[in-house]
Amino acid sequence: MAFGDIMKIDTTGASQMTAQQDRLTVKGVEASRKLAEHDLPQMGKYKGMITRVASAKKMDAAVIAAIISRETRAGAVQQDGWGDHGNAFGLMQVDKRYHTPVGAWDSEQHVAQATDILIGFIKEIKAKFPQWSQEQCFKGGISAYNAGVGNVRSYERMDDGTTGGDYANDVVARAQWFKYKGY
Numbered sequence: 001m002a003f004g005d006i007m008k009i010d011t012t013g014a015s016q017m018t019a020q021q022d023r024l025t026v027k028g029v030e031a032s033r034k035l036a037e038h039d040l041p042q043m044g045k046y047k048g049m050i051t052r053v054a055s056a057k058k059m060d061a062a063v064i065a066a067i068i069s070r071e072t073r074a075g076a077v078q079q080d081g082w083g084d085h086g087n088a089f090g091l092m093q094v095d096k097r098y099h100t101p102v103g104a105w106d107s108e109q110h111v112a113q114a115t116d117i118l119i120g121f122i123k124e125i126k127a128k129f130p131q132w133s134q135e136q137c138f139k140g141g142i143s144a145y146n147a148g149v150g151n152v153r154s155y156e157r158m159d160d161g162t163t164g165g166d167y168a169n170d171v172v173a174r175a176q177w178f179k180y181k182g183y
Helices: 016-022 029-057 061-072 108-128 134-147 167-180
Strands: none
Touching: 016 029, 029 061, 029 108, 029 167, 061 108, 061 134, 061 167, 108 134, 134 167
């Protein structure tokens, strides 16, 4: 993949706060996997679209699926495509305060736009931290997708300030699980 190998990225997985969404008694990578597993049946509706966008954008399909799982539980937790108090739109929750959402909330156009936003963040992290490996920049870009490039100040603490304090670590763990499921 153009942005690094998701399977080579270290991860601590979901925080206790994130694991609480499904009333899990575990946290970390195990919790991330359980959350992703819960979303797998619903995610199936979007697999073809995810695969097409991933191929077109040279992005790992498992990462797109993981962000959809994290952001909207595969579309299950939004109102008419909107979340975050009406500020974020679609399966991947594009924030209208920073971007003009395109397409229907569950459309290929939307997923392509959100993937472009993620790619932009990965490139910005690479420019900010030129000494980081490709995989470190990939993970940093995932963190920035949630909280912005300015929030990423170090590799070790990149999730400080993200939703649940675990965004990149949870998304990476979910993506690794989705990879095993054929994404």
